[in-house]
Amino acid sequence: MGVSRAGRPSALPAQAEATARPAPTVHPTGPTDSPHQSRQDQRSAKARGNGDLKRGLRRAERALLTRPAPKSPRAQMKFLCTRAKGSTQAVAEQLGVSRSTVERYLSGTSRRPRKRLQAALGEETESQWQPQFMAQARQRAATTRGLVISCRAYFGFGPEGTSDTGRMRDISAAVSPAHADRILAAQQGGTTDDDLRKLVADALADAYFRVGGGGRAGLHVEFKDVEWLEIRL
The missing domain is CATH 1.10.260 (434 Repressor (Amino-terminal Domain))
Structure with a gap:
């Protein structure tokens, strides 16, 4: 509203009145989001992370392609x-x-x-x-070169091997050819994500957590909630 010379309020033009109104509040996640929907989103994100093992292997193979x-x-x-x-x-x-x-x-x-x-x-x-080229790359990894696995994930430990508590860790480790052979064979055989995750957990346990033997030689390692993962052949 405006004010006239006589002190009485006067109506603003419609365009000016519309401009004067405050802009409505925008909710980035939408006003109808519910706790149930948020839990669903969290479960979906976790599922995508856990599925990164097979995708990580495929990305490693694609990085070697010559064409x-x-x-x-x-x-x-x-x-x-x-x-x-x-x-x-x-x-x-x-x-x-x-x-x-x-x-x-x-x-x-x-x-x-x-x-x-x-x-x-x-x-x-x-x-x-390039099937022949990829077969040769897998053969080298399984016999001489092994794999390099880098990731951020939750690692928990069995009571018999360590006093460390489980937590999210950033890890990069060179995995032996023997472990690489089992991981790649499982991938080619169409194994489940759970079985592949166990093989990767065992490989990382040997390469990173069980190094030096001693009390860690029989350490059981839990590997889950993968946030990101990179594998190099």
């Missing part, structure tokens, strides 16, 4: 069909889609896959790209 893998959905589909000796049914089963879906991408009728298919195309293409 970039196909990127477009059609090129990826063509590559997978070549690897499957022309069987569109085999590719459909790998990707979890119908045979007609594969054929639409091969012909160019479909070009923009949904997120699930896009992720499956990328993973299958990268896992089958």
Whole structure:
């Protein structure tokens, strides 16, 4: 409201009145968020972290590639069909889609896959790209070079080996070829995340926590809640 020369309030123009109003408060997380939703988000974040073991191994393999893998959905589909000796049914089963879906991408009728298919195309293409080169890299890691594993995760300990309490740690350790062989064989065999995590926990225990023997020789190490992980072949 304005004030006239006579001291009486006068109405502001509609535009000025709208400008004078304070801006509404914006809630970044949304006013309808509930504690139940927050717990769901936390569980989802934890699940994504724990799944980083397989993704970390795939990233390590991709870092060694000498040629970039196909990127477009059609090129990826063509590559997978070549690897499957022309069987569109085999590719459909790998990707979890119908045979007609594969054929639409091969012909160019479909070009923009949904997120699930896009992720499956990328993973299958990268896992089958330069197969001989990747087999040689895995063989070197399993026989002579081992792995380097860096991560931030929760590490807890059994009562028999140490008085240390469990906590989040940043760790980088060179894992022996024997452990690398078991980890890579499990990955190639399609093991579960839980079994793969146990193998990585045992490898890190030997390389980092059990070094020097003594009371730590029989130490049991718990490995979980992975925040980030990097593996180098």
